[in-house]
Amino acid sequence: MHDMKFGIIGxxxxxxxxxxxxxxxLGIKVDYCVDIDEKRVKDFSQKTGCKGYTDYKEMLRNENPDLVLIAVPHSLHASIALDAINNDANVYVEKPMATSFSEALNLAEASRKRNKLLIVGHEYRFDQPVLIAKKLIMSGEVGKIYHMRGFYIRQRGIPTSPTFLKKDLAKGGVVFDIGSHIVDLLLFLSGFPIPRSVTAKTHNIFSEDKTKFSVYPSPTLPNFKIEVEDFGSAYLNFDDISAYIEVSWASYIKENRREMVILGNKGGIHIENATLNFIKNITDELFISSPLISQQRGSLYREVWKTVMDSLSKGTVTYPLCTVEQGAIDIAILEGIYKSASENREVKLDIPEWLIRQSQQAT
Ligand SMILES: NC(=O)c1ccc[n+]([C@@H]2O[C@H](COP(=O)([O-])OP(=O)(O)OC[C@H]3O[C@@H](n4cnc5c(N)ncnc54)[C@H](O)[C@@H]3O)[C@@H](O)[C@H]2O)c1
Structure with a gap:
C-alpha cells in the first residue's frame, strides 16, 4: 500500500x-503514536520521528490513518479497535482482541460491514515448528485428529505491568494473556473445529508473592496487589476432538514449558518450545522424526509485518495471520473458561455458524 498512514496506539x-x-x-514508517503517558509519547516520537498524541480519538480524527496497531490494556482493545474501524482504519490488535465474546462479535461484524481488515496478534502461528505441523496436518499425515494438549507454563513469569495485573485493566490474568495464544494455536492447527463446551478451573495463588515476577530480582517491582488469576486449566470439548490446556505465570515446576501435542489416528505431533517431533508408523516400526528447522526465515515479527503489508495490498488477511472471526472464537472459549471457573460447572458454547465457517475457510 503506497503512502500508507500508520499509527500506533499504546x-x-x-x-x-x-x-x-x-x-x-522492514522500513515501515510509523507516522503517529499515542499513549496516555506523555513521557512514552515523547520518547517514542523522538526515536521514530512520528507525530505524538495523548488521545487516540484525536489522532484518528485528525489523521485518518490507514492502519493502526493497538497494544493497550486488554479491557480497551475492543473499544479502540471499533473506533478505529469506524474511522476507516485497518487494525492490527494485540491479543486478547476483546474481553467478551459480544465485543469480539461486534468487531467481526463492524470490520465486515466497513470492509476493513482486522488482524489479531497471534504471532506464534509464524513459528517454524507450528507451520510445519500445520503442513503435516493439512496433508493428511496425522489422519483424523481426536485429542490435543497445550501447555504454556512458567516457573517465574508474572508480568510486572498493571496492564496484566489490575482487574479493571486486564479483566483476567494468565488465561487472557498466554491462554489466548495456546487456544489459538490448537484451533489453528486443527482447522477450527466447532467448540461445544468448556470445563475449567483458575487459581490466584501468588497474588501476595512478589518473588514470582518475571523480572526478579527487580528494583522496580510493582507495589500493588495482583488482582487476577495466575493459573488456569481447561478441558475443551469439540464435536469429535477433546483438548486439555494448562497455563500458568508461575509454578513450582522443573522448567518452563510451551508444548503442544496433536494426536491423530495416523500420526502424532509433539511441539516442545522450538522442537517438533512427528511420530508415525513406517512399515510396522514406530518412527520419531524431526524436521530441520535451522533455516529460520528471520525474526517472527519480521514475517508477521511482511504478511500484514501483503494483506493490506491484497485487501484480505493473508495466511497464517489470525482473522477477526478466528480471534472471536478464541475469545468465546476464553470467556467460557472464566465462566466455567467462576460458576464451577461445564459451560456450553454457542458460536454462530457463519463465524465457524469463515474461520475454517481462512486456515
Ligand atoms: N502477542 C504477544 O505475544 C504479546 C506479548 C506481550 C504483550 N502483548 C499484548 O500487548 C498489549 C500491551 O502489552 P505491554 O506489555 O506493552 O503492556 P504495557 O503496560 O507495557 O503497555 C501498555 C501501554 O498502553 C498505554 N495505554 C493505556 N491506556 C491507553 C489509552 N487509552 N490510549 C493509549 N495508550 C494507553 C499505557 O500507558 C502503556 O504505555 C497487551 O494487550 C498484551 O497482552 C502481546
Missing amino acids: LGGWVVGGHLPALTE
Missing part, C-alpha cells in the same frame, strides 16, 4: 521491544 513494552524492531528493520 507504546508499552511490547510495542517497543516486540513490534518496533521489526518495523524498523
Whole structure:
C-alpha cells in the first residue's frame, strides 16, 4: 500500500521491544503514536520521528490513518479497535482482541460491514515448528485428529505491568494473556473445529508473592496487589476432538514449558518450545522424526509485518495471520473458561455458524 498512514496506539513494552524492531528493520514508517503517558509519547516520537498524541480519538480524527496497531490494556482493545474501524482504519490488535465474546462479535461484524481488515496478534502461528505441523496436518499425515494438549507454563513469569495485573485493566490474568495464544494455536492447527463446551478451573495463588515476577530480582517491582488469576486449566470439548490446556505465570515446576501435542489416528505431533517431533508408523516400526528447522526465515515479527503489508495490498488477511472471526472464537472459549471457573460447572458454547465457517475457510 503506497503512502500508507500508520499509527500506533499504546507504546508499552511490547510495542517497543516486540513490534518496533521489526518495523524498523522492514522500513515501515510509523507516522503517529499515542499513549496516555506523555513521557512514552515523547520518547517514542523522538526515536521514530512520528507525530505524538495523548488521545487516540484525536489522532484518528485528525489523521485518518490507514492502519493502526493497538497494544493497550486488554479491557480497551475492543473499544479502540471499533473506533478505529469506524474511522476507516485497518487494525492490527494485540491479543486478547476483546474481553467478551459480544465485543469480539461486534468487531467481526463492524470490520465486515466497513470492509476493513482486522488482524489479531497471534504471532506464534509464524513459528517454524507450528507451520510445519500445520503442513503435516493439512496433508493428511496425522489422519483424523481426536485429542490435543497445550501447555504454556512458567516457573517465574508474572508480568510486572498493571496492564496484566489490575482487574479493571486486564479483566483476567494468565488465561487472557498466554491462554489466548495456546487456544489459538490448537484451533489453528486443527482447522477450527466447532467448540461445544468448556470445563475449567483458575487459581490466584501468588497474588501476595512478589518473588514470582518475571523480572526478579527487580528494583522496580510493582507495589500493588495482583488482582487476577495466575493459573488456569481447561478441558475443551469439540464435536469429535477433546483438548486439555494448562497455563500458568508461575509454578513450582522443573522448567518452563510451551508444548503442544496433536494426536491423530495416523500420526502424532509433539511441539516442545522450538522442537517438533512427528511420530508415525513406517512399515510396522514406530518412527520419531524431526524436521530441520535451522533455516529460520528471520525474526517472527519480521514475517508477521511482511504478511500484514501483503494483506493490506491484497485487501484480505493473508495466511497464517489470525482473522477477526478466528480471534472471536478464541475469545468465546476464553470467556467460557472464566465462566466455567467462576460458576464451577461445564459451560456450553454457542458460536454462530457463519463465524465457524469463515474461520475454517481462512486456515
Ligand atoms: N502477542 C504477544 O505475544 C504479546 C506479548 C506481550 C504483550 N502483548 C499484548 O500487548 C498489549 C500491551 O502489552 P505491554 O506489555 O506493552 O503492556 P504495557 O503496560 O507495557 O503497555 C501498555 C501501554 O498502553 C498505554 N495505554 C493505556 N491506556 C491507553 C489509552 N487509552 N490510549 C493509549 N495508550 C494507553 C499505557 O500507558 C502503556 O504505555 C497487551 O494487550 C498484551 O497482552 C502481546
